[in-house]
Amino acid sequence: MGVLVREKPAGSGIWWIFVNHQGKHKARKIGRDRNLAREIARKIEARLVLGGMGLPGMEAAPTFKSYAATWLTVNVAATCKPSTQKSYRELLHRHVQPVFGDEPVTTISRLKVKQFLLKKIGAGFAPSTVGHMRSVISGVLNLAVDDGIIMANPAHRLGKLFKQKPINQEVNPLTREELKDLLKTFETTFPRHYAMALTLARTGMRLGEVLALKWEDVDFRGRFIEVKRSLSLGRVETPKSGKSRRVDMSLQLAGVLEALRHQRKRETMQKGWKEVPSWVFVNEKGKALDHSHWRNRVFHKALEKAGLRKIRIHDLWHTFASLLIQAGEPLPYIRDQLGHHSIKITVDIYGHLAPGGNKAAVDRLDDPQFDASTCNLCATKSKKGVAIIG
Secondary structure, eight states, rough: OEEEEEEEETTTTOEEEEEEEEEEEEEEEEOOOHHHHHHHHHHHHHHHHHOOOOOTTTTTTTTTHHHHHHHIIIIHHHHHHHHHHHHHHHHHIIIIIHHHTBBBBGGOOOOHHHHHHHHHHTTTTTTHHHHHHHHHHHHHHHHHHHHTTTSOOOSSSEEEEESOOGGGGGGOOOOOOHHHHHHHHHHHHOOOGHHHHHHHHSOOOOOOHHHHHHHGGEEETTEEEEEEEEEEEEEOOOOOOOSSSEEEEEEHHHHHHHHHHHHHHHHHHHHHHHOSSBBBSSSSTSSSSOOHHHHHIHHHHHHHHOOOOOOOOOHHHHHHHHHHHHHHHOOHHHHHHHTTTTHHHHHHHGGGGGGTTTHHHHTSSOOOOGGGGGSSEEEEEEETTTTEOO
């Protein structure tokens, strides 16, 4: 049971009374007199305690399912990329709706939401996935708050539900030799896809960004690529960072892409295409490549042919970053190539891969006149020739 007085919209000076009782709700506009609204609210609450409603028009509170439909078709559709929309829709239908779908929003409590999330964690779902489930619940219930059906969102400020999983546990890069073997396999067994594999390995571009690459984005003279878009679920979107960036091309990659451009012109004439495809990487019909097809029919088969463990295509992105770090390249440069929002993300993911960086730092603290070749700081020899540490 609850009788609440609320200014709606906030700052308008107009006061409403919201009554929630036994799964039903009623909203009544009082006007600009706040004291009057409070007085009426006290009287209604007293009548509810005595068991008499006395409020015609009381109706059942909307269910979570009814708000979820609006949230998906209006809020999510207007603010999220298609890939994010698909993810939210699947989480909602597979996990959230079976539990909260038919429940009135007025009866969903913080405890219920927390118990739901903890159960998902106990079932082995990744913390990031459970976090997305909480975001779905919160987004839907925000609509009920906006409507004045509930006064606060029970999915907000739930506290720390789980320990954050170390980011670097999800990184599975190839070694330099493994990458060499994989690229050799592409060159000999899947030659049509060698240039794309090399682009994934030699730049900080994600798969969707490579699939959406156009010839107009490639500057051979300056040896760089403008990352302007990403291809996901057949639709062109902005890059994950939300803005374009410039990535450098190695000499090898520039040469391979230059050769591919000339080959594409010959292919256009041979196959009778109306014009050279604007996409850099295309299928046999000159159309943009399909993500799933390339992953399953090309990438995984190349890994198997090269005798390598099964990794994700995204691990080539991690491989690029880890090899740069191990080569001693500055983290700000790597951050910019990858398109990270902040250098903290770069450090959190790859900082543990920097070889000997701490040793170089402490070595710079030594006295300038110190000569390691003539000093023995930790041992002297005993008469029996045994080193004594001390």
